[in-house]
Amino acid sequence: MADEHPLSREDLAAALRGLSARYWDKHPFHVRLHAGGCSPDEVRAWVANRWYYQRRLSQKNAAIIANCPLAEVRRRWVERIAFQDGSGDGEGGLEDWLVLAEAVGLDPAEVRDERSVLPGVRFAVDGYVNFCRTRPWTEGAAAALTELFSPDLMAERIRAWQRHYDWIKPYGFAYFEHRIPVVQRDSEYTLSLVLEHCRSREQQDAALAALSFKCDVLRTILDTVDYAGLRR
């Protein structure tokens, strides 16, 4: 593979965007979640388990920064930690997620202590953090490119949940509302970074593999939540 020609910027961008076919919006659980077919317990299981993913994001982002020798990249990437962790108590993406938890009828204290997090979710998310710890920072950045696909999905989620799940309190959508504009900006920056720093075919293939791996992480979260529901 190493002797193959590098892809042009346009072709690499197209190949990365083409991985949207592997994104978790097509997973049967997600399709059902947005079509109104989930029970309140299933929506709650999704929120409580995804907490573990949210909770590990800042550590994942710090791992990418730890591997990156470029100050100008670190300076931008650290903003993601600030977004998630907030600038004070009761602020930030993590707190917004606990507000969502409350809006779907969960006790935020129980979400925070992670008693409902399924082992399979833990393995997948820890695998993602470990990937970003042990691979070049460009691969960690490429793995973050599911952000190319997530703004549309989050916007659709707000509409779908409002239509199908009127028992969810409307203040719960704050996380998605805060996140959509940020993620749109982040993803364009991340794409430009990957296009700029993955020049050899080997690096480009590794970037594509990283984004594909990240889709496996997200889909495994849904596999796990779905399977636990089937066995209840």
Place this chain on the structure above:
Amino acid sequence: MADEHPLSREDLAAALRGLSARYWDKHPFHVRLHAGGCSPDEVRAWVANRWYYQRRLSQKNAAIIANCPLAEVRRRWVERIAFQDGSGDGEGGLEDWLVLAEAVGLDPAEVRDERSVLPGVRFAVDGYVNFCRTRPWTEGAAAALTELFSPDLMAERIRAWQRHYDWIKPYGFAYFEHRIPVVQRDSEYTLSLVLEHCRSREQQDAALAALSFKCDVLRTILDTVDYAGLRR
């Protein structure tokens, strides 16, 4: 917890053995596998996915050795690597597993290249290796104590498969036949190690948590294989 009294050797041994309730023999997929309810494709999926677990065992064992400062423990533990990897081409537990793969109708080359390994299985097994890399060696040893429960299960598997799956070629059972006497010896040694080196209540609780974690690893493998079958 740290100020609680340590358990006696007998009580710790009993608590460790009591975790058999969390062992994967009670998992619905395993129950079905031994009751004759699995299709050939399901048996093959189990064999091909468990290959990934087998394949990582020597690395897991080396990680435990790497963390252990005691030569007399390392000297014994390294035997596990020899068992799995063999002393020459065509020998050892890994080769025996490929023989099993062939006996259930899989192409050993396809098992070896891991194309059928599901992401959820990879995350769980990698999580186990990573656990043994990053925790004290005594916790890695305690996690291996599923070996207390496995000889009975392997013996039962040979009987159950011979009864229910006459299409499996009989030479395929070599792995289990070779493994049963070794694992019986290993598990008694491992138990004595854990009882000897986990003296504080904190270490004892960590040993129990490690064995519980290991049960999560094994059960997640089955969750993943079962869910993939349900969706086919």
